[in-house]
Amino acid sequence: MAIKEALLALLQRSPASAYQLKKEFDATTSETWPLNIGQVSTTLQRLQRDGLIEQCPDSETVAAETTVMTATADSQGTGHATSPNHSATVTRTKSQTTAVWQLTDIGRDAVSQWWSTPVTLEQRGRDELVMKLAFAVTTPGVDVTALIQRQRVALQRLLHDVTRARRALPPSDIAGLLVLDHHIFATEAELRWLDTIDDRRLRARI
Known part of the structure; x- marks a missing residue:
């Protein structure tokens, strides 16, 4: 997850303390990727070290x-x-x-570059479920059918919870809606992908 870039983006809105940044991050993402204050503080220290942020003269x-x-x-x-x-x-x-942080010129340039650069597949990281199933179907003795079924049940439960959370959001919460919509679409896609694996394995046995 691009925590560093997200915190820089929040500081582009206005200077803020670590606690304020945590609250804003959680609110913007509808608390689907909650941060703990330790993560925020550690990331801010690194951003300061790299010259991307600085402490405001009027810290609280x-x-x-x-x-x-x-x-x-x-x-x-x-x-x-x-x-x-x-x-x-x-x-x-x-x-x-209480330290209140603001962007430096280098930090503002970094945020601008983030906005203008598309996210690549490599940046998204390795998908554990894809790796797990790739190894499962090629490893003797693994009950792939049971593995897929357990994953399907977990995804269906997740889809139910996220859909319910989305219904509770007001239409004005654009950020929250787009985050939860992504979770819904991604979960639905993974369920279809599991169905495809089942079909492919069935055809391979015929």
């Missing part, structure tokens, strides 16, 4: 309170607290800075 400063127990003198003046009644609770306020 958040006040955090820390409660501290301090000892006071006891009744004899020894300087040591002898009971909870002789200790004091002090609350100290400390400022913490």
